[in-house]
Amino acid sequence: MIDTHCHLTFPELRGRLAAVLEAAAAAGVDRMITIGTSPEDAQAARQIAEAQEGVYFAAGVHPHYVSRVPRHELPSLAELALNPKCVAFGEMGLDYHYDEPPRKQQHEWFAAQLEVVRYGDFRHPIILHCRKAVDDTIAIIQGSGLPGAGSRFVFHCFTESPRDVRKVLDIGAMVSFTGIVTYKNAPDVRESAQLVPLDRLMVETDAPFLTPEPHRKIKPNEPKYVTDTARFLSDLRGVPVEALICQLDANAERFFRLA
Numbered sequence: 001m002i003d004t005h006c007h008l009t010f011p012e013l014r015g016r017l018a019a020v021l022e023a024a025a026a027a028g029v030d031r032m033i034t035i036g037t038s039p040e041d042a043q044a045a046r047q048i049a050e051a052q053e054g055v056y057f058a059a060g061v062h063p064h065y066v067s068r069v070p071r072h073e074l075p076s077l078a079e080l081a082l083n084p085k086c087v088a089f090g091e092m093g094l095d096y097h098y099d100e101p102p103r104k105q106q107h108e109w110f111a112a113q114l115e116v117v118r119y120g121d122f123r124h125p126i127i128l129h130c131r132k133a134v135d136d137t138i139a140i141i142q143g144s145g146l147p148g149a150g151s152r153f154v155f156h157c158f159t160e161s162p163r164d165v166r167k168v169l170d171i172g173a174m175v176s177f178t179g180i181v182t183y184k185n186a187p188d189v190r191e192s193a194q195l196v197p198l199d200r201l202m203v204e205t206d207a208p209f210l211t212p213e214p215h216r217k218i219k220p221n222e223p224k225y226v227t228d229t230a231r232f233l234s235d236l237r238g239v240p241v242e243a244l245i246c247q248l249d250a251n252a253e254r255f256f257r258l259a
Contacts, residue, residue: 001230001245002252003032003223004176005091005127005156005204008055009044012208012220020222021052027224030054031258035091035127037062038069039076049085056258057083058127060090066109067101074112078120087256089117090127091156094140097131107140114144125255126153128173134164138171154255157206158192165192169200174255176202179212179221182232190236198239198247202255203229 003024007013013020024032031054036042042059049057059080061069080086092113094106117126130137141149150171157178158165168175175196181189193201205212208220212228230248234241252258 001027001029001031001227002249002258003029003205003207003226004154004202004252004256005035005178006032006207006223007037007209008032008034008048008207009036009041010208010220013222014044014048017048017052020224021055024223027227029223029226031056032223033058033087033256036060036080037091038065039073039080042077042080046080046083046085050083056085056087056256058088058090059086060092060113060127061109062091063093063095063101063106063109063129064098066105069109071112074116077113078116078122081120081122081124086124087258088125088127089113089122091129092126093129094133094137095129095131096133096136103136107136110137110140111144114140114146118144118146128153128155129157130155131159134160134167138167141171154202156204157210159186159189160192161188162191162195165195169196174200174202174251176204177229177233178204178206179210179216179225179229181236182213182229183216193233193236198237198244199251201233201248202251203233203248205229 033056034045036045036059045057049055059077150173154174156176205226211221234244
């Protein structure tokens with residue numbers, strides 16, 4: 001399997017990286033994408049990806065960190081994207097769960113990162129962080145002028161309503177689910193997961209966060225647990241687990257152009 005979104009650079013995982021990768025391999029997780037949340041974090045993700053077979057990385061500025069990153073560091077994302085192990089830009093986007101950073105600043109950084117993609121003529125897909133901000137996220141995507149617009153995006157860690165997932169699907173985007181879909185207190189997320197066509201569906205851990213059931217109390221989350229989210233979705237969707245995993249892997253390989 002492929003864990004399409006994890007954070008191997010975070011201290012909970014990086015300090016014991018060899019054990020994390022070994023446990024993932026034992027669970028059948030042979031590839032993963034470690035996601036950059038700032039230029040500095042993306043550089044660290046690059047170093048891990050270059051050193052580890054089956055690990056790829058993405059470069060972006062997470063909306064939580066836009067107040068901490070100087071604007072002059074933005075071009076470094078384009079430099080990172082030239083690395084052959086870089087398979088996406090992101091994560092980037094909008095998060096309205098908290099009052100900070102200010103929404104205006106989040107909008108500016110999101111649009112600026114899309115300009116890097118557009119004017120650099122990159123063909124990389126884009127990983128979106130979108131929390132309680134679906135309408136504004138879609139508006140910025142549609143105003144970006146990017147060729148292929150919606151189909152180049154994956155809404156990672158989707159936690160929004162069925163109404164919102166329909167909007168995301170209408171623009172052609174992919175949708176990815178974490179262990180949250182396995183939680184009893186997330187019925188809307190499960191309903192959303194049932195609406196996504198199988199060829200637009202992906203799974204991830206977002207490790208070290210959001211460990212899926214039946215391991216929810218275990219911290220930190222690890223890439224090995226992506227298999228549990230896949231099994232849950234196979235039951236939810238009524239699809240044999242082997243067939244679903246084949247479809248999920250094919251989706252990730254196509255979207256991220258993985259070897």
